[in-house]
Amino acid sequence: MSDPILSVHNLVGGYGKMTILNGTSFAVPQATITTIIGPNGAGKSTVFKAIFGLLKLREGKINFAGRDVTNLSQRALLNAGICYVPQGRNIFPELSVRHNIELGGVAAGKGIDLPMRIEAALDLFPALRRKSTQQASTLSGGEQKQLEIARSLLLEPKLVLIDEPSIGLSPLMVQQTFDILKSLRDRGVTILMIEQNARSALEISDFGIVLELGQTRMVDKADRILNDPRIGQLFLGGAMEESAA
Amino acid sequence: MSGFAKPLKIALGLIVIAGLIIVPMNFNRYGLFILSQWAVMTIAAMGLNLTLGYAGQVSLAQGAFVGIGAYAAAIMTTHGWPLPAAILVAIILSFAVGWVLGYPALRVQHHYLAFVTLAFSTLAFLVFRNESWLTGGIYGISNIPRPHIFGIATNKPLPFYYVCLGSLAIVSLAVWWLIRSPWGRAFMALRENPLRAQSLGIDTRRYTLMAFAIGSALGGVAGALYAPLTQYIDPVPFNLSLSLDLLMMVIVGGAGFYFGPFLGAMIAVLLPEWLRFTEGYYLMLYAVAVMLLLIWSPTGILGILDRYMAARRTKAASALRAVAKSRLETAQ
Amino acid sequence: MSAVLEVTDIKKNFGGISAVDGVSFDVREGEILGLIGPNGCGKSTLFNCILGQLTPSGGEVKLDGKTVTGLRPSELNKLGVSRTFQLLQVFPKLSVRENLILAGQEHQGNMASRLVGRSDAGLTDAANQMIGFFKLDHLADEPAGGLSYGQQKLLDAAMAFMGGPRLVLLDEPAGGVNPSMLADLKDRLVAINREKNATFVVIEHNMEFVMSLCSRVMVMAEGKVLAMGRPDEVRKNPAVIEAYLGH
Amino acid sequence: MSNLFDLLVAGLATGAIYALVAVGFTLLWQTSQTINFAQGEFVMLPAFLMLAAMHAGAPFWLAIILGILLSMILLGLAFKMLLVDPMMRHGVLPLAIATMALAIGIKEAVKQFFSAEASPFPSIVPTGDISILGHAVSLQSIGVLVVAILAVLGLTTLLNRTSLGHQMQAAAQNPTVARIIGVPVERMILLTFLINAFLVALASLLITPIYLAKFSSGEVLGQAAFIAAIVGGFNQVRGAIAGGLLIGVLDNLAASYVSTQYRAAVPLIFLIVVILFRPQGLLGRAEERTV
Amino acid sequence: QAIKLADVAELSGGGATVGTNWKNGIDLAIEEINAKGGVLGRKLEVTHADSQSNPGVARAQVQKALDAEPYVLLGPGYSGSVKVTAPLAAEAGIAQIMGGEAAELTQAGNKFLFRTSFGQQSSMPKVAKYIHDEMKAKSVAVVWVNNDFGRGGRDVVVKELDRLGSKVVADLSTEAGQADFAADVGKIKAANPDAVFVYLNEEESARILKELKRQGVTAPLMGETTLIGQKVIELAGDAANGARGHVGLTTDAPVDLIKAFREKFSKKYNYVPDHNGLKGYLAVYMVKATTEKMGKVDSKAFADTLHGLTIKASEEPGILMDVTFDANGDIDRQSFLVEVVEGKQVVKQVLPKVK
Ligand SMILES: Nc1ncnc2c1ncn2[C@@H]1O[C@H](COP(=O)(O)OP(=O)(O)OP(=O)(O)O)[C@@H](O)[C@H]1O
Ligand SMILES: Nc1ncnc2c1ncn2[C@@H]1O[C@H](COP(=O)(O)OP(=O)(O)OP(=O)(O)O)[C@@H](O)[C@H]1O
Ligand SMILES: [Mg+2]
Numbered sequence A: 001m002s003d004p005i006l007s008v009h010n011l012v013g014g015y016g017k018m019t020i021l022n023g024t025s026f027a028v029p030q031a032t033i034t035t036i037i038g039p040n041g042a043g044k045s046t047v048f049k050a051i052f053g054l055l056k057l058r059e060g061k062i063n064f065a066g067r068d069v070t071n072l073s074q075r076a077l078l079n080a081g082i083c084y085v086p087q088g089r090n091i092f093p094e095l096s097v098r099h100n101i102e103l104g105g106v107a108a109g110k111g112i113d114l115p116m117r118i119e120a121a122l123d124l125f126p127a128l129r130r131k132s133t134q135q136a137s138t139l140s141g142g143e144q145k146q147l148e149i150a151r152s153l154l155l156e157p158k159l160v161l162i163d164e165p166s167i168g169l170s171p172l173m174v175q176q177t178f179d180i181l182k183s184l185r186d187r188g189v190t191i192l193m194i195e196q197n198a199r200s201a202l203e204i205s206d207f208g209i210v211l212e213l214g215q216t217r218m219v220d221k222a223d224r225i226l227n228d229p230r231i232g233q234l235f236l237g238g239a240m241e242e243s244a245a
Numbered sequence B: 001m002s003g004f005a006k007p008l009k010i011a012l013g014l015i016v017i018a019g020l021i022i023v024p025m026n027f028n029r030y031g032l033f034i035l036s037q038w039a040v041m042t043i044a045a046m047g048l049n050l051t052l053g054y055a056g057q058v059s060l061a062q063g064a065f066v067g068i069g070a071y072a073a074a075i076m077t078t079h080g081w082p083l084p085a086a087i088l089v090a091i092i093l094s095f096a097v098g099w100v101l102g103y104p105a106l107r108v109q110h111h112y113l114a115f116v117t118l119a120f121s122t123l124a125f126l127v128f129r130n131e132s133w134l135t136g137g138i139y140g141i142s143n144i145p146r147p148h149i150f151g152i153a154t155n156k157p158l159p160f161y162y163v164c165l166g167s168l169a170i171v172s173l174a175v176w177w178l179i180r181s182p183w184g185r186a187f188m189a190l191r192e193n194p195l196r197a198q199s200l201g202i203d204t205r206r207y208t209l210m211a212f213a214i215g216s217a218l219g220g221v222a223g224a225l226y227a228p229l230t231q232y233i234d235p236v237p238f239n240l241s242l243s244l245d246l247l248m249m250v251i252v253g254g255a256g257f258y259f260g261p262f263l264g265a266m267i268a269v270l271l272p273e274w275l276r277f278t279e280g281y282y283l284m285l286y287a288v289a290v291m292l293l294l295i296w297s298p299t300g301i302l303g304i305l306d307r308y309m310a311a312r313r314t315k316a317a318s319a320l321r322a323v324a325k326s327r328l329e330t331a332q
Numbered sequence C: 001m002s003a004v005l006e007v008t009d010i011k012k013n014f015g016g017i018s019a020v021d022g023v024s025f026d027v028r029e030g031e032i033l034g035l036i037g038p039n040g041c042g043k044s045t046l047f048n049c050i051l052g053q054l055t056p057s058g059g060e061v062k063l064d065g066k067t068v069t070g071l072r073p074s075e076l077n078k079l080g081v082s083r084t085f086q087l088l089q090v091f092p093k094l095s096v097r098e099n100l101i102l103a104g105q106e107h108q109g110n111m112a113s114r115l116v117g118r119s120d121a122g123l124t125d126a127a128n129q130m131i132g133f134f135k136l137d138h139l140a141d142e143p144a145g146g147l148s149y150g151q152q153k154l155l156d157a158a159m160a161f162m163g164g165p166r167l168v169l170l171d172e173p174a175g176g177v178n179p180s181m182l183a184d185l186k187d188r189l190v191a192i193n194r195e196k197n198a199t200f201v202v203i204e205h206n207m208e209f210v211m212s213l214c215s216r217v218m219v220m221a222e223g224k225v226l227a228m229g230r231p232d233e234v235r236k237n238p239a240v241i242e243a244y245l246g247h
Numbered sequence D: 001m002s003n004l005f006d007l008l009v010a011g012l013a014t015g016a017i018y019a020l021v022a023v024g025f026t027l028l029w030q031t032s033q034t035i036n037f038a039q040g041e042f043v044m045l046p047a048f049l050m051l052a053a054m055h056a057g058a059p060f061w062l063a064i065i066l067g068i069l070l071s072m073i074l075l076g077l078a079f080k081m082l083l084v085d086p087m088m089r090h091g092v093l094p095l096a097i098a099t100m101a102l103a104i105g106i107k108e109a110v111k112q113f114f115s116a117e118a119s120p121f122p123s124i125v126p127t128g129d130i131s132i133l134g135h136a137v138s139l140q141s142i143g144v145l146v147v148a149i150l151a152v153l154g155l156t157t158l159l160n161r162t163s164l165g166h167q168m169q170a171a172a173q174n175p176t177v178a179r180i181i182g183v184p185v186e187r188m189i190l191l192t193f194l195i196n197a198f199l200v201a202l203a204s205l206l207i208t209p210i211y212l213a214k215f216s217s218g219e220v221l222g223q224a225a226f227i228a229a230i231v232g233g234f235n236q237v238r239g240a241i242a243g244g245l246l247i248g249v250l251d252n253l254a255a256s257y258v259s260t261q262y263r264a265a266v267p268l269i270f271l272i273v274v275i276l277f278r279p280q281g282l283l284g285r286a287e288e289r290t291v
Numbered sequence E: 001q002a003i004k005l006a007d008v009a010e011l012s013g014g015g016a017t018v019g020t021n022w023k024n025g026i027d028l029a030i031e032e033i034n035a036k037g038g039v040l041g042r043k044l045e046v047t048h049a050d051s052q053s054n055p056g057v058a059r060a061q062v063q064k065a066l067d068a069e070p071y072v073l074l075g076p077g078y079s080g081s082v083k084v085t086a087p088l089a090a091e092a093g094i095a096q097i098m099g100g101e102a103a104e105l106t107q108a109g110n111k112f113l114f115r116t117s118f119g120q121q122s123s124m125p126k127v128a129k130y131i132h133d134e135m136k137a138k139s140v141a142v143v144w145v146n147n148d149f150g151r152g153g154r155d156v157v158v159k160e161l162d163r164l165g166s167k168v169v170a171d172l173s174t175e176a177g178q179a180d181f182a183a184d185v186g187k188i189k190a191a192n193p194d195a196v197f198v199y200l201n202e203e204e205s206a207r208i209l210k211e212l213k214r215q216g217v218t219a220p221l222m223g224e225t226t227l228i229g230q231k232v233i234e235l236a237g238d239a240a241n242g243a244r245g246h247v248g249l250t251t252d253a254p255v256d257l258i259k260a261f262r263e264k265f266s267k268k269y270n271y272v273p274d275h276n277g278l279k280g281y282l283a284v285y286m287v288k289a290t291t292e293k294m295g296k297v298d299s300k301a302f303a304d305t306l307h308g309l310t311i312k313a314s315e316e317p318g319i320l321m322d323v324t325f326d327a328n329g330d331i332d333r334q335s336f337l338v339e340v341v342e343g344k345q346v347v348k349q350v351l352p353k354v355k
């Protein structure tokens, strides 16, 4: 792999005394989409938390763009160009939709034209524009996810960590979200994504990582993972294809 | 917990119980009074712990129920009724009033509920004070008799302490039974996620009202013991600050922990007494101590124990995970 | 086959917005009905109206021919209707096992017998079985709040089955669940459906899951029913492709 | 009854005081989701700090500045670092209890180190009345009302119209996510408590000449303001004004038309009714939630 | 070996001001006595305990104090707390010198309970008489604070006014700590009485005086020490002018010994004591005088000796004014009628002992 922009090395950590990451290591090349797949509870989200400084690591190193970013503060990581869209519901329930989105620009640098970007984000998600004055808690599940994605588009990151963006999104919205990710990659942004909707995700990805019990089981080109029979059985829902047929 | 811990726990419990029975025998009257007060307050705090700690219904009115129980007992026993009858009436009365007070909880939760109950507690105080025909008003009720239990007079401090301790024992058993029953689990469901609870067939309305009513009834029991303990009551002790004190006992002891109220009441009743040697500074020091305790462990004293136990449990879970991991590795 | 659930002209307004705008459909006994539609089209709101979590602004819900509109969720659950939630809804501080026992206990005995009877209401075995099925064994005594997203989602589904329901409404059960586990979940649904003749209504955006599981699919858009039919029909419907599936 | 208008004016005067104290409650809730049971004591203390400065020989203006600075350090910075920080993550209750203890601590400290007696306090607003429509209205009350309205207007603008205000609310509603998107959560919380400390110092300065400086005066004040905040709407700063004035007027009307013995009951019953029929308070915003 | 006294008082809670004054008075007296060699050559020693203004706590603290077998028990000051503790002291056979003023305290036949001030049963008739005879009031408004102190005074005064034929046209209860008296004064104004009787704590008195002035109530004001005390004048400013009061015991009394006491007290504690400071001070001197009369330290005989005892200020300057104790433990001595004139208390009348 050519010059990785992000590399994690031997991450060990967890919650309380429970160890979740047992020496996770991988590298992500610049301007690619890399998808992490793995069973529920494998520690995928935990890896993201670790990268974004939300989890105290017992061991391990995280390198980003040639410098050590292990245990930096969130603000510092944002300034370094990493942006994180977590899993689940992550809105400010009592603020309006528009104010929620605007907050995505808090860490914006000088050169960014925020009003323009907000409008652009609202263009991508017309439902949000229609509801921009509504309280965010009244959005539907999928709309809340859209809100989060829109919010994350305000910055100009070098690396996007995005945790299961497809949850709750309609197929059309999933497509659109993946399109957004692709266009970001084409502009040179690196995307590291976690997905259970693995087949679609790997289809747009350059690389895939299989994580299991806190360890990297496999790192390879996305298409090779897609075609690996073992992986197909275990993580891509091979069984379903069969019974559907 | 692991194998040897259970007998250890039982032994510890027996020692504490024996201690509570035997040691006070050569206490002076003051010591017995304080200890009786601890027992009484523990009962009231257990009630609040049920409502707040387990069922998650914030109540700032527990002091008012102690008042209701105390007045019921005072009025009845000064009119010649025996104390057990008065306790029964206190239970029924505060159960009923608690049930009614539970209705707002069906509409509002958390801080809003706290405000409603806060208002109720002040209203109760006003009634105690203003309805002199019944409560003696600001002059209160004096010469409250202490009961004869099985023909034994409990006028003296030691026998009456045993009355309080015995009541505490009965209440403790009842509460223990309640919280380990499915009811207790349903109460916790109210606290953790009422929305999900409803969709699982848990009648949140009925359980909420029950949580209030039972918790309040225990407040009533405490009150019915408080009246003969002090032998004089007036409205002042049952104002909002008693409710707040009881809340403090529950939180400082550890809300939602069975033994929380025992420790919380100990701190609220005994700690100020221990600090009295500092004279004018004792309340200040007490306040500081409470703050330090909470800074140290915001989930209360028993929260610390819980953290320790959680660490042990996660260790076990880690081990299970490790087993799974090695299986995976050999499979490859 | 008779209709277990009949929904007639359900409406729900929030202020000026009408989130559900006159939806009618029935679900036949033993059927698995899929419910799909774009984000914000009112699917979850419809569920909430049916289940008594929200009071509908108009319309009627019948269960086994009896009107149940306005019943509380717990009462409906007692009648054998259970559900899962789109956003995570577990009891975070209770252990996984306790979550499951809780989910079943109100279906054992009555208030009084639950007070005096066994503390687990005789459900430990059933709970352990569920735990085994969803591969949560090592987490059985962990607080549910510490589970991963997908694990909580599975726990939520497991809870819906603990009371032995006749009708289950699942709101995006597949979201965040690993595909191989999802296949198991599907098998489980099918098995319960066959053996116990239980009926399901499933909201889902995962087309593979919906299309392979459901006998009929209803499509909603902007609060109204857009289409209803067999999966393959719906899949080819241009209006559905336009509004929902994309190309 | 003597004169309804007089009663209304008197009620508004008292209500303005409640409003000024209640602003702090609503601010803390909206921007940190905390409840400070020591708010009444927070209003009581700065006056004593100023008195202490005057006893030490400082002129009144200097005492005011010192008082405000000291209360920002004690009631803002130290309060936030020592009590709020460790407890904030654990929900409302532990901090609420800690502030109850703090209230006892402050009261006892003032009593012990200052005096159990009430002392008069100089007024920065000229004392005396002006006549409005032929009725005497005290200048001090007008001063209090003006400051309360300004505080609410200022804070509402800050919270609803500026990015800083949104960040403060975001930090309260979902601190983890706020951090993730780069909101300096710590700084926002500190700001909240500094603003609150400044407000209580200001309130102390204006109210103490009317209430007298006494260690226990925070109890009554705190409770009344608390009720006012809830009635007005706990989650919106503007609720403080409505609630404060309403409770003030209601209290006076109750005292004249109901019974003086139960006068305290009337605002409470009103409170219960408001909560049951409009839990968010009169001007509050409903906390809606989708399932 | 020291003579041990025990004091239980309201050092915190609603009665903190009362209790603190009382305690300081006790400490001052003991310091003086000990400096002069003590009582019968033995030093006095006192322990203070806080009742938190709560009868339940008071009971515990008195219990504790009695367990240590003190010579005499001092306090508490709240009548409710006295009521709950008096039986304990009586049972232990220890004399209790307290600050409560409720009428009924000394009427229950307790042989060990002594007052340090007039009970309301002796002060209020004098007040009622003055309102009726001197102020010639046919109609009276009564404002009182709704606690045992205020209610007790109100009950006696209303009964007496009734007996004398003055009509109570407004009967207003107020809350301790109340700040807004507009409505109450409005009611007084509407009732248009010939006189107003005000029975509140000092701060509330100051507030209602200001409000009475604002609303232009011109009826003469009558009260007790708590209406015309120096503290009230300081807080109320010229709104206090014209108010009159019956003063059983006040630091403003035109008595040299009392002036000297006030001087000493203010010097030591940096504030002017209220009548509770005096009560505490007197309580200790009552112990001294009684003990010296007995010629021995005998707690059993103490109560008997104090009953019927007259202590003369000329023999025991610490007692400040001549005083006699009756068989119930009630006190009798001169009292004063005071009016505030231009911010100063002026004694209008000296009321003689009752007996
Ligand atoms: N806050 C927490 N406290 C305790 N344990 C946790 C916590 N979050 C996660 N865990 C544990 O860590 C393990 C890994 O969780 P993680 O969220 O990283 O899984 P994941 O791979 O993202 O799974 P999913 O696909 O379901 O999102 C899980 O087994 C879970 O039990
Ligand atoms: N309390 C509310 N106030 C205002 N609008 C609301 C409220 N609750 C829901 N809505 C609106 O109703 C619409 C339907 O929401 P619902 O949650 O039913 O959508 P959904 O079909 O489940 O979407 P998704 O697939 O994203 O979950 C949405 O547009 C939402 O904004
Ligand atoms: Mg995850």
Ligand SMILES: [Mg+2]
Binding pocket: A140, A141, A142, C043, C044, C045, C086, C171
């Ligand atoms: Mg939905």
